[in-house]
Amino acid sequence: MTTLITVAPTGAEVDKAAVPVLPVTLDELVLTAKECEAVGASVIHVHIRDADARPTLDQGRLRDTVVALRESTDLIVQLSSGGAVTDPEADRLAVLDAGPEMASCTMGTVNFGDDVFLNRWEFIVDLHTRMQEKGIVPEYEIFDLGQLSTLERLLSTYGMPFGGHVHVDLVMGVPGGMPGTAEALVACTRALRDLPVGTTFSATGIGRTTLPVMLASLAAGGHLRVGMEDTVTYAKGQPVESNAQLVARAAGIARLAQRPPMTCADARALLGVPARS
Numbered sequence: 001m002t003t004l005i006t007v008a009p010t011g012a013e014v015d016k017a018a019v020p021v022l023p024v025t026l027d028e029l030v031l032t033a034k035e036c037e038a039v040g041a042s043v044i045h046v047h048i049r050d051a052d053a054r055p056t057l058d059q060g061r062l063r064d065t066v067v068a069l070r071e072s073t074d075l076i077v078q079l080s081s082g083g084a085v086t087d088p089e090a091d092r093l094a095v096l097d098a099g100p101e102m103a104s105c106t107m108g109t110v111n112f113g114d115d116v117f118l119n120r121w122e123f124i125v126d127l128h129t130r131m132q133e134k135g136i137v138p139e140y141e142i143f144d145l146g147q148l149s150t151l152e153r154l155l156s157t158y159g160m161p162f163g164g165h166v167h168v169d170l171v172m173g174v175p176g177g178m179p180g181t182a183e184a185l186v187a188c189t190r191a192l193r194d195l196p197v198g199t200t201f202s203a204t205g206i207g208r209t210t211l212p213v214m215l216a217s218l219a220a221g222g223h224l225r226v227g228m229e230d231t232v233t234y235a236k237g238q239p240v241e242s243n244a245q246l247v248a249r250a251a252g253i254a255r256l257a258q259r260p261p262m263t264c265a266d267a268r269a270l271l272g273v274p275a276r277s
């Protein structure tokens with residue numbers, strides 16, 4: 001069995017001024033994507049920034065980003081529909097018009113540090129059904145255990161996603177969500193049994209939970225997400241140098257676990273993302 005490695009290189013929360021190596025321009029993002037593909041990533045989860053390095057959902061920038069990443073890598077391009085906590089629902093839905101192969105789709109509202117990451121049921125349904133119509137494969141983002149029950153309700157009411165495969169990403173260790181622990185991950189794997197046969201999961205641990213979550217996910221048969229969206233510290237007192245550094249570490253640990261990184265072609269086959277023509 002191989003390992004799907006997703007890189008989340010930028011996010012919406014990390015401040016470029018505080019972390020100068022954060023990729024925020026299109027050139028920086030493309031370079032990061034190439035480096036991460038070379039060391040084992042097969043999916044890129046994308047948030048973009050404006051000219052001042054602030055998070056944006058500008059439609060033109062999103063489209064340019066999708067085109068540039070498709071031209072320069074074989075990575076599956078997954079746009080974030082989560083955006084920043086301040087983004088309106090209409091802008092988050094419009095992300096789906098920018099031509100991504102995949103998009104994230106969060107399964108519920110969660111406290112997010114001092115903020116609230118709002119995901120109403122009707123909004124979730126809108127995202128899911130529009131992705132079905134547009135031929136976009138969702139990645140269901142799970143910040144807390146109960147959100148897996150919401151996913152079960154979503155699928156049983158509105159049907160399977162485009163591509164016919166269910167893949168979830170456990171985002172663990174957000175202040176306000178589930179903790180980034182092996183116990184919490186195992187609790188999620190039990191709940192995953194109520195989802196369609198063949199459902200796969202990846203996991204990422206925010207901040208210092210990165211390594212315990214990575215090890216627990218591999219041990220439980222899961223896949224991995226890493227990147228500066230989720231952690232900017234490589235080890236205690238040691239800032240992350242690049243996203244590729246995080247992907248390379250994940251790929252190395254996956255190899256040690258005899259679960260080497262998956263190719264982009266295999267990731268497409270697993271997730272139900274059409275091959276590039």
Ligand code: KMH
Nearest residue numbers: 012080082083084085104
């Ligand atoms: N930036 C967070 C508020 C996603 O990309 O879908 C939401 C987030 C989830 O990052």
Ligand code: ZN
Nearest residue numbers: 011080082229
């Ligand atoms: Zn994100």
